[in-house]
Amino acid sequence: MKRIVSISLGSSKRDHRVSLSILGEEVIIERIGTDGDIDKAIEKIRELDGKVSAIGLGGIDLYFTIGNKRYVVKDALKMAKAAVKTPVVDGSLIKDTLEKQTVKLLSNVIPGGIRGKNVLLPSAVDRFGMAEAFHNLGANILIGDLMFALGIPIPIYSIKLLKILAYILLPVLTRLPFYILYPVGEKQEKNTPKFTKYFIWADIIAGDFIYIKKYMPERLEGKVIFTNTVTSGDKEMLKERGVRYLITTTPELGGRSFGTNVLEGFLVAMQDKRLPQESDEEFLERIGFKPRVEILN
Numbered sequence: 001m002k003r004i005v006s007i008s009l010g011s012s013k014r015d016h017r018v019s020l021s022i023l024g025e026e027v028i029i030e031r032i033g034t035d036g037d038i039d040k041a042i043e044k045i046r047e048l049d050g051k052v053s054a055i056g057l058g059g060i061d062l063y064f065t066i067g068n069k070r071y072v073v074k075d076a077l078k079m080a081k082a083a084v085k086t087p088v089v090d091g092s093l094i095k096d097t098l099e100k101q102t103v104k105l106l107s108n109v110i111p112g113g114i115r116g117k118n119v120l121l122p123s124a125v126d127r128f129g130m131a132e133a134f135h136n137l138g139a140n141i142l143i144g145d146l147m148f149a150l151g152i153p154i155p156i157y158s159i160k161l162l163k164i165l166a167y168i169l170l171p172v173l174t175r176l177p178f179y180i181l182y183p184v185g186e187k188q189e190k191n192t193p194k195f196t197k198y199f200i201w202a203d204i205i206a207g208d209f210i211y212i213k214k215y216m217p218e219r220l221e222g223k224v225i226f227t228n229t230v231t232s233g234d235k236e237m238l239k240e241r242g243v244r245y246l247i248t249t250t251p252e253l254g255g256r257s258f259g260t261n262v263l264e265g266f267l268v269a270m271q272d273k274r275l276p277q278e279s280d281e282e283f284l285e286r287i288g289f290k291p292r293v294e295i296l297n
Contacts, residue, residue: 003028004265007041008058009184018254023273036185042082050085053269056261062090064125066166075178087268091260096129102249102291103133114139120202122148122211135159149181193217231256239296248292
């Protein structure tokens, strides 16, 4: 039996567990929220170390990769070091590879493709590959890191400027307590519409779902949401608000899509089931794990 567990700084209300039979083996995938308590998360990781196949870090990134530079997140490193036997992953590999490819899939799904579409990315430092993919496909991107993470009402319209700001700010920001930069625990459950005009401007709203859910307006008629970690309740809420398409990088499992850290943990845990020279994409396709594409309205 394989067991992959995501230890998340997010709300425990979003916890989920699913059991699957894959290639003749039982696989348990689980998400455990710690309501923003890093000490509790570290304690849980220590408890699971050596007892599960892989541990994912949820609601936090181990590092941000911008271009050819990598910035380690101090609080996430504390969590990762709590395990000495079990592999710990944060989903970065999935964000840099499969998410970029799913953007190309999106180009073939939505009417008119990506070129010329307005794309709002509330946060791009944690999904630089996604931002680049939209840019390279000819989208008009609006990067909201300054607005949504720091409360500075300045939109960013270029990858080049994002790189410059990242090089200046991330060495400092990654050393701050993570809750300053990202909503954790119960803060994830509260919807406080913010910078609404940019949501209205966008054809596609892409990236971290917690940011999208926390700040989106009441109505999102005709919008495309490209994200991850969406529960059945989230899907219904998006449908009620008028969203047309919901696309997630990871498949729907037991009524929800898990985070990229879970999918990366799954790939690590299932190494013994891979064929020689089989890529991540080929393996996931072989077992039927495909991005979710749903028409909600």
